Amino acid sequence: MKVLILYSSGYGSTKEIAEKISAIFAEQKAIQTTVTSIDNVNAIDDYDGLIIGSSVRADLPLANVRDFIVRERFVLPTKKVAFFAVCLAANCDHGRDEIKKNFIMPVFSKYPEIKLVSMEAFGGKIDFDKLNPVMKNLMIKVLEKTGLPTAGSVDTRDWEFISSWAIETRQKFLGE
Numbered sequence: 001m002k003v004l005i006l007y008s009s010g011y012g013s014t015k016e017i018a019e020k021i022s023a024i025f026a027e028q029k030a031i032q033t034t035v036t037s038i039d040n041v042n043a044i045d046d047y048d049g050l051i052i053g054s055s056v057r058a059d060l061p062l063a064n065v066r067d068f069i070v071r072e073r074f075v076l077p078t079k080k081v082a083f084f085a086v087c088l089a090a091n092c093d094h095g096r097d098e099i100k101k102n103f104i105m106p107v108f109s110k111y112p113e114i115k116l117v118s119m120e121a122f123g124g125k126i127d128f129d130k131l132n133p134v135m136k137n138l139m140i141k142v143l144e145k146t147g148l149p150t151a152g153s154v155d156t157r158d159w160e161f162i163s164s165w166a167i168e169t170r171q172k173f174l175g176e
Contacts (some may be wrong), residue, residue: 001031003173004126006038007053008065008139013125014055014086017162021051021084030174038068049080049117049173055124056087056103066107073111081109082118082169089146090121091156094173118169 007018015037022033030066034047044050049175060127081120085104089095099121108114113115128150139150 001048001173003031003033003049004012004041004044004047005035005051006041006054006065006068007035008038009053009086010053011126011130013157014053015087016125017036017122018051020162021053021166021169024163025170026028028170028174031170032094036047038064038100041059041068044079045072045077049082050076051082051084051169053084053086056085056099063095069107069111069114070161074112077113080117080154080173081114082173083116083120084165085121085123086157088123088124088126088148088156089125090123090152091148091158095123096121109160118165120165122165123158125153125157127153129153132173151172 005018005022005025009015009018013068018035025033038052038054052065052068083104085099087095087099088102090099090109100119104121105120108116108119109123126139128139131139148156
């Protein structure tokens with residue numbers, strides 16, 4: 001089975017999660033994985049399954065991810081597809097549920113023929129010292145409402161949760 005793991009990452013956190021998922025999938029000898037930025041994908045015909053990951057900005061997966069789904073909406077229903085979103089607020093069950101309900105489902109509800117094998121939301125990471133002043137001020141205003149720290153480096157990723165989701169999704173891809 002060939003699985004393509006695509007990501008769109010603003011600051012690298014989503015890419016790191018995609019690489020972790022790929023490593024877990026690759027533990028199964030029957031699976032070959034390729035990890036790449038969604039911007040580098042021209043065709044998906046050669047793959048049996050896809051895992052698409054996107055950070056969340058302005059309450060949506062990134063524009064290039066939404067564009068990819070629109071462009072491939074006729075091919076995606078013929079593949080096993082999983083989706084994950086990355087957002088600092090997805091650091092607990094309630095946060096993950098909110099991200100799935102408000103940010104992932106609205107995108108895929110437009111294309112009911114695309115049946116997701118699995119979807120999840122994971123916490124993200126941000127380093128305030130590396131943000132430009134405009135983005136830094138925006139993120140501070142957003143995070144003040146959540147109670148998350150608004151300075152330094154904030155990492156809300158739960159690697160055990162990510163790993164368990166990857167194992168479960170791998171089993172679904174294999175039909176176990």
